[in-house]
Amino acid sequence: MFRRGPHRYAAFAVALIITSVVALLPPSWLRPWTNDLERLVTFPLAPFGHAGNSLAGWLRPAPDPYSDLSPAARDRLNQAEAEKERFARLYRERERRIIELEADIAELESIPLRQMPAETTPLRANVTRRTPDKLHGVVHLNRGESAGVETNTVAVYSGTHLVGRITEVSRLQSALLPLTNTSTPAINALVYPRDRPDISPREAPVIQLIPNGDGTFSADADRVDQLATGDFVYLYDHTWPDTAQHLMVGTIDTVRPKDDAPLRDAVVVRPRFMVPDVANVTLLIERQTNSVAMEDGA
């Protein structure tokens, strides 16, 4: 590779030509071998990356809105908030189920009940590698198939804050696509007013969130919905797994009238936690209970 002589640049020219050709190949030609190459090359990097990310997380901890309170009060508030979110989510999940059942009730006698995940197991995962040029690019986690991670497994932070989902899994590692990445398709979400967060999902307005690439989402909303800064935004999108439904996406940051559509507002939603801010996430692993589902179906 590094030999000297009259042809010392010939090998480099060949390498350059091959690189140029590879750079223009379609993804379907690249995926079979470049992803394997990535796993091979990055495997020895993982321990160093894990240490580096842990150090980065220690140097810049995730944002804490209660940092001015005493540690005991902060813990109590965090616990209370997590409890509130958990019960609110259970309530909304039940409501969603009721809506589904009401819509399908005429057909239920002939169609078996849709199989729902009976159990979700949380799994802590550390970030081992981030995409250098993109703040909101793909990150790699130190959990893979051997730990039960699958494609589409949902990642949360601080219990109920959705941060992304798994797009690629190898035996020992997985790739997490942050929610704020521009490659994340548009997300349907429900908005709950800040002063009335207990309204039914039927009453909550639906908006479609599009990642802006800077960590925020933009959406259009009907002005009659009267969305306001601080309103809570929860995922409600059936292209996402059931474990992701009603997880918090963020809060409304700004609402301003659209000049070209007088009856609509332009809304910007900002997540409280984002993948670039955290050194670890919690994966929600679905455990399917086939026996229960079969009994239900029978």
Next chain:
Amino acid sequence: MKWSIFGIALLIGLVLETSMRQLLAFHGVSPSFTACLVVFVALFASRSSTLWACWLIGVLMDIVSAVAWDAHGTFVLIGPHALGYTLAGFAVLQIRAMVFRRRALTVGVLTLMTVLLASLMAISIFVVRSWYTEPGLSAYLAHRTAMGELGHRMGIAMYSGLIALPLGWVLQATLPVWGFEMMGPRRSRR
């Protein structure tokens, strides 16, 4: 150039890129550490060593920069950094005889230039690819448009140039261990 020393520096650079870089993010812009290594090697190593080293740094940067493609998962695109850094390394080779190599400011300015050149090359490849194959251009970019991405990367270039001032000074302090073949110092005279 001692390739073992280069390997250690590259490992440190890659770990910094994939872990500590986000720590220094300011308004979504974060500095590139490997660009500084490209400049340092291109300033002091022999011509063929420089070209191979820049290509290798670029290939490894491509490998750790997976592209997310909607529901299709991720894929690794080898080329944008590899060709960009090679181009930047070649440009530094052309002008290194005219600069004060041992000045940290030189490393800073050349790092800015390196990131800009590498970005232009990368964005050109992304644009060309988006003409004939999926995914769309936005999958490759941190911002949704090529111009927005170029502005974003200009920010990265300036930030990298600033970070390269102290980093360049640290790298220059390690000069004796690198075993560069051409150590003819070109210092500014006071």
